[in-house]
Each structure stands twice: as structure tokens, then as C-alpha cells.
Amino acid sequence: MTAMLWSLRYEALMAARRRAVQGTLLPLLLLTLLLTATSPIVTGQSDPAAEVGAAAVLVNTLCALGTGLALTDRLRRAHDVRDTTELLAATPAPAAARSAGQFLGPLLTALGPVVLLFLLGAAVLAAATASGTVLLAATAALVTAIVPAALLAAALGGLLGALLPPAAARVALTLVWIWACQFPPAFSPVPTPTGTLLSPIGGHALVAWAHAPRIWATRDGTGALRPDATDATALLNLVLVLATAALCYALGHLVARTRRHGAS
Template sequence: MTTTWSAVQGSVRYEARMAARGRVLWLSLLPLTALAVLLALSSPMVTGMADPVGRVGMTLVVVNTFAVAGLGVALAGRLSQHTRPGLTEVLDTTPAGRTTRMAGNLAGALAVALAPIAGVVVLIGIVVSAQAGSVAPVVNSLLGIVIMLVPAALAITTLAGLLGLLMPVVLARVVVVALWLWATQLSPGFVPVPTPTGTVLSPLGGYPAVAWLGARHVWAARGRTGFLSPPAGAGSALLNIALVLLCAVVFFCAARLVLAWRADRHDGQDGAIR
């Protein structure tokens, strides 16, 4: 157990340093984060909220829509970069198992990528608190990071990592953004295909935003009805969070299976050559 934990810590620290040095992370993440901030500060959808806490909730909806999409673009190649010929064999000699390395790989990169987004959310919460003369907005910005930003970030990071193993990374970045918008913004009223938008499967965080952060009710069910689009409340918000985290686990496990299949195929090819 101690060896595994040490391996995870080492992997997280290494991947965090590598992610911080990578240009792709900042080139994809910072522009989309800046766009989210601009919209949060200028959009009537956000600034029109009379309730300061509701303004923070709407800010988090905007941030989850745009800035979190940047996470998927930035981190799509985090798993595939460790499958290069020769590198896999070197990594397999370390004490950490493949699952441990995967977890550390994604956690380290995600921690670095989430820091500026979370910092922006807290900063906006501080500004709104100063304007309202209340600490409630900044407190709720911290709550929103936990209940909205982190589950969404885990879902898109694991999905992007999986896609990066299944297709060229450049294509994976395009696909993950398309899937993100499909799951968070494109309701059946706009596109003639089934979509998670407006259901408890959507990673946007609309249900927690409405239930606990005062966001507009439309951002939960989005006008839909049915058992997947219940009224916003504490129960449906908790269910939304749980299902988004479950999706992240499923994506992670699928990526682990792909890596195992690749390793078995590589071992088989090596055996055939010998």
C-alpha cells in the first residue's frame, strides 16, 4: 500500500510538472477561460441576476461550458503519449502498476489545468462578494468548484484521454469538444438527435447550479420532461453529480482496457519476432 501511494504521488508530481511546461495546455486553456470570464462579466444572462449567489451559479455554468472544454483539448494526449515505442517497456519496470500510473498521469495534469480555472471562479466570487457586502458569493464559488467544476473536469479529462488512445490526438481534440457541446448545450429542440443536455446525465452541472447556487431554473431540465429530466432539487442534483462521476469512472476503465489490449498486442508481436 505504501509503495502504491508513493508511486501515485511521484506520478502526480511528475505529470504536473510536465503539464505545466507544455504549450498545448496553455494555448488551449487560457483563451477559452478568458472567453468564459468575458461572458460572465458582460452577458445579461449572468449580470442580470439580482441575487449575488445566483450570479456566481450562472458564472459557473458559463465556465463549465467553455473553460472546461479547454481541458479536453489540452489533456487529450496525456495517456497516449505514454504508449510510444520503448517508453511503455521503461515504465513497466517501475514499481507502479499501469492503473496507478494512469491515475497519477491524469490527476497531475488535471490539477495544473484546473488551477487557473478555479482561481478565476474564486476571483469572480470575491468581486461579487465585495459588491454585495456578503461572503455568501465567495463561499458558494468554492462550493461550486467542488460540486460543478471538479465532476465536469473529471468527466471530460477521462473522456479525452480515452479518445486520445482510440484516434489521432488532433482528431480526439476536435471530437471531445463536439461531444462536450452535444452533452451540455445541444438540446433536442436544436438538433434532431438524442442528447444528454437537460438531463441528469449532462456534465454541465445545471442541476447543482439550480439546486444550491441560485442559477436560473432553465439550466437544469432545459424544458425537458421525463425520468431523466426531473425537477431541480437536492436529490436530482446529487444524482447528477453521481452519474457524471460514474461516467468518468467508466471512461477511465475503458481507457485502462485499451492500454491493456495494446500492451498484449505489443507483447504478441515481440514474441512473433523472436
């Protein structure tokens, strides 16, 4: 645990020094704030807690994507800097702890401002409406949807960054993310994860636990992967998003190591 925390701190500081991280995320964060304040999808909700759930949908669509875009080249860079990689490998810290720190540190740097603004907005809304459920909905959205979505975006971005040049990886991540989050069956010519238990937007979790409008669960689709939002389906949605993130994370490291050994 100590090794992972030191690695996390080091990687977080290194990511904070890179202007590309906040430079990529900041425009999407500002766009999210603008839409949250002006879109009737959010402001038109009669229940303040539902506003939080709807805002979380925007955060997962834009800010989670921004997190993945900011960290697309992180895995490639970590494995391409040969001297640093070999130096870290020579330390007594377990490889798993170093790897977890390398992944979570930059993610913490990129996602931190998003989390703080989301919680601040929820606190202001709770105070303005005197609604105790707002903070509960915000916490549920953060834990069960926003953080898992960011984990998946960062892991998928790392995998694509290991497979493709950085610019192509960012384009591919954007297309895949929008397709998986915002292309409902009626608008997609091919089968889409949008509205299913596999969608990284976490619609079932947001509807069941964060008071989001029910449309964000199934997106008017039908089938086994688009059940009604319940506690059970929300938990399954959460587990599948985290499992997909873990799979992308493992494949990304495998591809990056294979590329490095092939180059040497």
C-alpha cells in the same frame, strides 16, 4: 498514497512544460472571462450568488472542454513512450497509484488557473456585494460541478485520443461536449443529454446547490431524466457524472494498453 503524489507531481510538471496545454486552454479561459463580464445571462441576475452559478455554467461549457482538449493526447503519449512505461512498471509503486497520478497531475495543471480565477472572481463579487452566500455558492459549484465536469472531459478526451488521431479526437470531443451541455431538446434533432441527469454541465447540482437559474437544470425538457432540481436529483447528477468519468477513464486505459500490446 506517496507513490500517487510523486507520480502526480511528476506528471503535473511535465504537463506544465508543454505549451500545448495552456495554449489550448488559455483562449477558452479568456472567452469565459469575457462572457462572464458581459453576458446578461450572468450579469443580469438579481442575486449575486446566482451570478456565480451562471458563471459556473460557462466554466463547465468552455473551460472544462478546454481541459479535455488540452489533455486529449495525454493517455496515448503515456502508453506510446515504451521505455518510460516499462521503467515505471519496474518500480515498486502500485500500478493504480501511478495511473491515478498520470491522470490527476496534468488535470491539476490545466484546471488550476481556472479554479484560481473562478474563486478570485467570487471573492471580488462577495466583497463588492457584501453577500456571504457568494463564496458558499462558488465552493458548491467548484466541488459539485466544475471539478466533476473537468474530470469527465479529461477522461472522455483520453478515451477519444486513444481511439482516434489527435486532431480527430479533439473535433469529436468538442462536438460531443457541446451536444451534451448546450443542445436542449428543442434544438437537437436527436435525443440529447443536455438538461438531463447525465449532462456533464451539472445543471441539477448548480441549481440546487449553487443558486444557478433553474433553466440550467431541465432546459425546458421533460421526462424521467429531467426531474426538478432537488438535493436528491443534484446528488444523482453528481454521481452519474463521476461514474461516467470513471467509465471513460477505464475504457481509455484499456484501449491504450490494447493498442500498445498490439503494436508490440
